[in-house]
Amino acid sequence: MLVKRCFASERRLPAKESEACGLFGVMDITGKRFGGEMAISAMKNIKVRGNGLGGGFAVYGLYPEYRDYYALHIMFQNKMAKEQVESYLVENFNIVYDEEIPTNPDVNLFCPPLVWRYFVAPKKKGEEQALSDDDFVVSRVMYINTSIEDACVFSSGKDMGVFKGVGFPEEIAAYFRLAELYAGYLWTAHSRFPTNTPGWWGGAHPFSILDWTVVHNGEISSYGTNRRFLEMHNYYCTLFTDTEVMAYAVDLLMRRQGLPIEVVSRIFAPPLWDLIEHMEEREKKLYSTLRMVYAPLLINGPFTVIVAHQNEMFGLTDRIRLRPITAGAKGDLVFLSSEEAAIRCVCPDLDLAWTPRGGEPVVVRQGSRDHLLSLPESV
Amino acid sequence: MNNLNVRFGLRDMFLDGVRPAAALIKYVNINGQSAEIDALDLKHKELNDLLRAVALQGISKVTVKNVFGQRYIGTRLYLPDPEKRLEIRISGNPGNDLGAFLNGHRIIVFGNAQDGVGNTMDDGEIIVHGRAGDIAAMSMRGGKIFIRDNVGYRAAIHMKEYPGKVPVLVIGGTAQDFFGEYMAGGIVILLGLTLKENEPHKAHYIGTGMHGGVIYLRGRVEEYQLGKEVGVRPLDDRDRAVVERYVGEFCAHFGLSAGKILQGEFRKLLPVSKRPYGKIYAY
Numbered sequence: 235m236l237v238k239r240c241f242a243s244e245r246r247l248p249a250k251e252s253e254a255c256g257l258f259g260v261m262d263i264t265g266k267r268f269g270g271e272m273a274i275s276a277m278k279n280i281k282v283r284g285n286g287l288g289g290g291f292a293v294y295g296l297y298p299e300y301r302d303y304y305a306l307h308i309m310f311q312n313k314m315a316k317e318q319v320e321s322y323l324v325e326n327f328n329i330v331y332d333e334e335i336p337t338n339p340d341v342n343l344f345c346p347p348l349v350w351r352y353f354v355a356p357k358k359k360g361e362e363q364a365l366s367d368d369d370f371v372v373s374r375v376m377y378i379n380t381s382i383e384d385a386c387v388f389s390s391g392k393d394m395g396v397f398k399g400v401g402f403p404e405e406i407a408a409y410f411r412l413a414e415l416y417a418g419y420l421w422t423a424h425s426r427f428p429t430n431t432p433g434w435w436g437g438a439h440p441f442s443i444l445d446w447t448v449v450h451n452g453e454i455s456s457y458g459t460n461r462r463f464l465e466m467h468n469y470y471c472t473l474f475t476d477t478e479v480m481a482y483a484v485d486l487l488m489r490r491q492g493l494p495i496e497v498v499s500r501i502f503a504p505p506l507w508d509l510i511e512h513m514e515e516r517e518k519k520l521y522s523t524l525r526m527v528y529a530p531l532l533i534n535g536p537f538t539v540i541v542a543h544q545n546e547m548f549g550l551t552d553r554i555r556l557r558p559i560t561a562g563a564k565g566d567l568v569f570l571s572s573e574e575a576a577i578r579c580v581c582p583d584l585d586l587a588w589t590p591r592g593g594e595p596v597v598v599r600q601g602s603r604d605h606l607l608s609l610p611e612s613v
Numbered sequence: 614m615n616n617l618n619v620r621f622g623l624r625d626m627f628l629d630g631v632r633p634a635a636a637l638i639k640y641v642n643i644n645g646q647s648a649e650i651d652a653l654d655l656k657h658k659e660l661n662d663l664l665r666a667v668a669l670q671g672i673s674k675v676t677v678k679n680v681f682g683q684r685y686i687g688t689r690l691y692l693p694d695p696e697k698r699l700e701i702r703i704s705g706n707p708g709n710d711l712g713a714f715l716n717g718h719r720i721i722v723f724g725n726a727q728d729g730v731g732n733t734m735d736d737g738e739i740i741v742h743g744r745a746g747d748i749a750a751m752s753m754r755g756g757k758i759f760i761r762d763n764v765g766y767r768a769a770i771h772m773k774e775y776p777g778k779v780p781v782l783v784i785g786g787t788a789q790d791f792f793g794e795y796m797a798g799g800i801v802i803l804l805g806l807t808l809k810e811n812e813p814h815k816a817h818y819i820g821t822g823m824h825g826g827v828i829y830l831r832g833r834v835e836e837y838q839l840g841k842e843v844g845v846r847p848l849d850d851r852d853r854a855v856v857e858r859y860v861g862e863f864c865a866h867f868g869l870s871a872g873k874i875l876q877g878e879f880r881k882l883l884p885v886s887k888r889p890y891g892k893i894y895a896y
Binding site: 281575 | 624626627657681682684705706707708709725727728744746747762763764765766786787788789790791815817835837
């Protein structure tokens, strides 16, 4: 007789009904730099949206003194991985400065890896001189992440950086001493509630490639399709989690193909066909074309994301809004978050709070008031 | 990198560090029949424990200030005397599932509410002087909810009713998509007061999967904004009486005058079938 054996799960995951990651982003549209207090307090406010299995922050305007160099943040599981990576880096980059990222040893986290940062300039040889610096860096990051065991590049942009790990976000912030050491003009933050994939240091959000970062709440059910399409463009998914495809898709569409956010958000979250039917002729043509050309990059399933890069961030939900988002504005500060309460707790006297339509991006740009363009269709 | 996987027990983000009600007395200020709670440092459970504690002390009016996202406010207030009703006045921004399973009490919010207002509410009243997020009145089975401004996606989703128990949701502004989705009962009134002259409502797929209850909609809506499962009818005298009654209550809560609102054009949306998907899933 066959008896089905039951194995205890390797990681205990809670029942699904309470799943919900927490997102927060704040940007000063004049480019003024500020500390991490707002991002950290907001994440504390929405603590219950995560379960301590991942927290992280992305900061822009972080390394003004090295703004011309790519800042690589790399985590190593052991010394050997570090030696391997460093000999690879020396071959491919001029390293202008490197150091261990300062941490607070009094913060008790599970199994923190060794985390190091390198400020580098590409050292292109032979045929590769035809490549852009960005493409060169992407290829090297992909190499390390796919081919060197126990090492993971989790941040590779200029004048920005990602800090992340396993723990509640405020613990990660305390561990990396974010509030005391750093300032930036744009902060995004994430509290993780992993559902289908393991909670591990590399799998915490934000996900990044070059200076693109993504924080995400939801699950991407089109992951397989998206991933295969991205592999055709030399992006390889190595992090055991769905959000990764979003970071690479943004890099492909916005950096390499030069599409604006307003178009990219229609590729990720296009209107349903029967609503396209009722559009004006020009719009109908645009939306149908986008749906046909970029069908493999339609992101299906429930999601809210905050995507950021230099001088810009945008918030977007899936087209039928199965995950929440709220935007807020006060003077030059613009906020995006999963919950209005997280914004109000760091800025009680908001000028405006609004929720865009599903699939409609809230675009926050330095030196512009573009975020207000999403207002007319909001509630 | 797989061996970076973390294997350790889950920490409880809801209950970690929750203090017993006795340790929370310093946040309450009792004055005769009424009490004031400062919620700034309180977790979800702590605030609800305190509400329960003051209700059991016989207090009937509670003001809660500095609310920033505390969830489930007003739930779990099943008191020994079932006739006893509490009035909870909230200033700030209450969190998700405000008034979940609400048992006949009255909640007034001076600010915006988030997702899930009145989730599976049984009886009582929720009055929001602001807007509400997604899934307002989800699975609501009794009582009344009045929201002054707009609501997000899927308001009134799977609202229901019973003989002698009909929930009512009145929204002053407009709603986003899937308004009245899978509605099985109850009365929903959408007034469109935040819209400009002749501007259609924001919602698409109104009443998708609706199979019970009624929606009274004031203002413009295009044919294609309606789900396949609803039909449009003019109001009859009985409908008019229902609308007048609840619009009157709505206006009394928010200091508006009902006359002009009632002059607007109302339409009645009804389900065309009691089992819209019966043929799809039945073998």
